[in-house]
Amino acid sequence: MANNTQSIGWIGVGRMGYQMVERLVKANHNVSIWNRTKSKAEPLAKLGGKVVDKLADLAGVDILFAIVSEGKDLEEVYFGKDGVVTNAKGKLPKTFVDCSSISVEDSERIRARLKEHGVDFVCAPVSGNGHVIKAGKLSSVVSGPEASAKLAMPIIEVFAPRGVSYVGDGELARICKIAHNVMLGVVIANLVEITLLANKMGVPRHAFLAFMNNGVMGSMFTSYKTPALVNLDWTTTFTPELLRKDLDLGLDLGREWDVTMPVTAATREMVQQHIGKALSQDNSKEILAQDFARMMETFAGLSGMKLASENKNVGMGL
Template sequence: MKVGFIGLGQMGGAMARNLLKAGHEVSVWNRSADKAAPLTEAGARAASSPADAAQGEVVMTMLADDRAVEAVVWGEDGIAAAPALHVSHSTIGVALAERLAAESRAGGYVSAPVFGRPPAAEAGKLFVVAAGEDAAIDRAQPLFDAIGQRTFRVGERAPAANLVKLSGNFMIMAAVEAMAEAMTLAERGGVARAALLEILTETLFGAPVYRTYGELLVRDEFRPAGFPAPLGLKDMTLADAAATAYRVPMPLLGIVRDHLRGTIAAEGEDIDWSAMALALRRGAGM
């Protein structure tokens, strides 16, 4: 399939590489052109603009935030008028997803955010959450198969996929908050974090999120950031906007946001979002 890929960060670069490995004809574009070099060396074509990358059957975007998506779609040489089906993997707000779906032209639009950290992207083991017209998702399915291990379809309303993604990221942060509080309590009382994690993941909390993030908390493995804390704060802000729009109280979300803010202020922007545990340890005098 002739496909464009826009946004070549840790996640996007790995996803584009897996499309190449699956035999697709890939054109790539990134605001910082140097990030395209490893992919062009692997066989991708360097597009001259977002619009140039969107001249094939599908164009996939994996960008940091709403503003970046808006620039690529409606900015100079954007993809809005291009013929390709736009598949957005970015974690964006519900309102922007609604606008993208409403203003999509001949190519169409699918929201398809993913769950998984960079190692999962590199291994082609992401989970794709897709929403849009069935025919459009069918067109993109071979590409989803190349980047992920399973695709979940959540209906024809594109924003539904983004709501799932924001809900999932909130639950990840809620799990990290709970583990960080429990580990801080246990450590303060003389129980090693590693011991607590082993007991809990081998009994009550064996899910991947507890194992993956629990290990990061035990080892203080917060740099290099698998998912930078400012992006986590952005996602929690988008979740809060959705909660406001739907009139849903989410008190735990407020705690998570505050701990992310404190962590970024104290540690800088190059730290993983799981480092919010440091805010709890500081509060406990540790």
């Protein structure tokens, strides 16, 4: 059980971060919250969170969490000119916990810089999206100094109740999350292909995906992407550019460690085709801000298909 007496700092309330910290606040944790756009965090104050003006205002908490888009963003909120470490007056939190998806190299560099300040760095990336958080099915993988990781894990379990796995020291959790997101890309790419094949040959998408979800190949992921693929709802859970970033991270590790990854390489090119097609259109920013599952429209076009919503009330299986 989490220790509610610990003061928690939280950086980042985007699509994932908002709902994660909301769970902490609703569980009566003492949470101070900073977000680049303050107005996005302000609704959390009505639930009992404390929204702060400056990153430096988080320097006095017991444990500091963050979830941002990239390694450079994490370095900025820690060590930038307005960063929490740069502007701390007095003692820093003993433990920083990062839930972002960043590269192993970025994580190693940040860990080394924090160690110079006597701070332990715990990696705690998560598996899921906003729908998964709402359903209470988020999970996390954790690595870093064992004592600090074990202190952080009860707090992490509040927003990741499905399970928190400690995999060892250093950046091992980063490797697990990169591998996880590589699989996410491979699965969505193949799911798009086979759904289009069945659909072009006359099978309604909702019927085909119901069969898949009910069978041994179905998963939480295939189920919660089903409404998007059936009804062409591209409400963002994860953007194609972020998926490309994670596929590149996986391929970089494969090259470094001499692991052949041909399926990942092919998937990366599928994602790039979708991004390239978007860039050729006047509304490219809108397309690239939408969910990565919109790849289906790109590959339908390459298959001579024009898709329309099936307007079916299909559940997410969560």
